[in-house]
Amino acid sequence: MGENIGMVARAMANFSLADLRLVAPRDGWPNEKARATASRADHVIDAARVFDTVEAAIADLRFVYATTARPREGYKPVRGPDEACATLRARSAAGQPTGILFGRERFGLSNEEVGLADEIVTFPVDPTFASLNIAQAVLLMSYEWTRAGRDADAGPRFSAPEAPPAPKDDLHRFFTHLESTLDEASYFHPPEKRDVLVANLRTMLTKAGFTEPEVRTLRGVLKALDYRMAKETR
C-alpha cells in the first residue's frame, strides 16, 4: 500500500536513511498516497527504486538481513536489532554494501525470500502480542542503525570479517548454474520436491558467505562437471 511506503520513507528519514528499494509494489509506482503519507520525506520517495524481484533488488549487496516476526528455528542465525545493526555498521564501514529486507504488511517474507538473506533479525516483542507493522519495524531498525553508529564512534568494538562476501548477483548466478547442473544430473527427484531441495541448497550455500574468488572456484567446478556430462552424452 502507498500509505505504508510513505510511512516507511518517513521512518527512514528520521534517522537519515535514504536508500529505499521497492519490490513490485502492489499499487504501482510512483504513488501519490506514498508521497502524501511520507510527510516531508520527499527525497526518500524520489530516490526510491523499483525492482521486479527480491533477487534484483539485492543484486549489488554483499550482506543482507531478513526481518521476521518470529525466529524461524534451525534455519539461519537469528539476531536482535542491536546485534544486527552492529554487524551492518561494521560491514558498511569495511566498504560492503548491505541491506535489510522487510516483508509485506500482511504476511511478511516468504521462505524463499528469507532464504536469500544471510541472517535473520527479529524484534524482542512480547510473544503473546506481536503486532508490529512494516513502518514500525523499519523505524526500530533505523533507530538501532543510528544507535549502533554512535556506539561504533565510541570505539572499534566490532571488527568486520576480512574477506567480503561476493555480491548477491554472483551468488545467484552460481545458484542458477548449480541447479541447472543438478537438473542435468537428475538430482531433483521426485520433481515436486525440487523447490524444497533448491531452498535447502541455497540456504546452506548462502550461510557459507563465499567470497568472489570462492564463487569463481565453485563455478569452475560446475563447468568441469557440465563438460564431463556433455561429453558423455555426445
Next chain:
Amino acid sequence: MGENIGMVARAMANFSLADLRLVAPRDGWPNEKARATASRADHVIDAARVFDTVEAAIADLRFVYATTARPREGYKPVRGPDEACATLRARSAAGQPTGILFGRERFGLSNEEVGLADEIVTFPVDPTFASLNIAQAVLLMSYEWTRAGRDADAGPRFSAPEAPPAPKDDLHRFFTHLESTLDEASYFHPPEKRDVLVANLRTMLTKAGFTEPEVRTLRGVLKALDYRMAKETR
C-alpha cells in the same frame, strides 16, 4: 485523537507494557476509534485511566521523564532513550513507580508540563528531518525499556540457533568423495596443481561450517553427479 491512542496502546502491548494514563483526551473516553486502532491490545485500552491534569496523572510516581522533539537546552538533564530506560529500570527495580510523559500529536508538551518531569528524554533523530508521531515515540521508548531490561538481566541475549558443525570425520569423507568426483570429471588440471586446488576447496568448504545434515545433502548431490557420469560411461 482516538486513533493515536489506539496506536500507542498497540505499541506498548508489543513490549508488554500496559499502564496507560490519558490526560483530558480530546474526543472523550471511552473511544471506539481507539479500540479499533489498538488491534488486539484491548487489555491496554480497558485498563487505561483518565486524568484531568498531568499533575494528577503522575501524582503517585517518583521519577518521570518528559519526551521532547528537541533538547531544550539549559533546562533539565537531557538523556537518550537508552540512558533514560536504564534509569527507569534501575528505579523501578528499587521499587520506585516511574513514568514517561508524551505530548500532544501536533505540539508536544508545554513548558509547564515538561517542568513537572525530572529529566528530559529526546530521540537521536536527524535534526533536518524530525517527524516522529506519538505512537512512534512510544514504540521507541517501549522497545528501549525491553532492551534495557535485557541488558539488566545480563543473561543470554538473543540466542541464535547455532547448529553445531558436522564432525570433522564426516567433513573429511565428504572432501574425499568430492575430490574423487572431480577426478572423474577431470577438474584437476594440470595435474601438478591438484594439491593446491584441493587445499583451496577444503579451506573454503571448512570455513562454511556445514552441519551434519548439510554434509549429508552435499553427499547426496555428489552421488547424483557420480551416478549421472557413470551411466554415461557404461
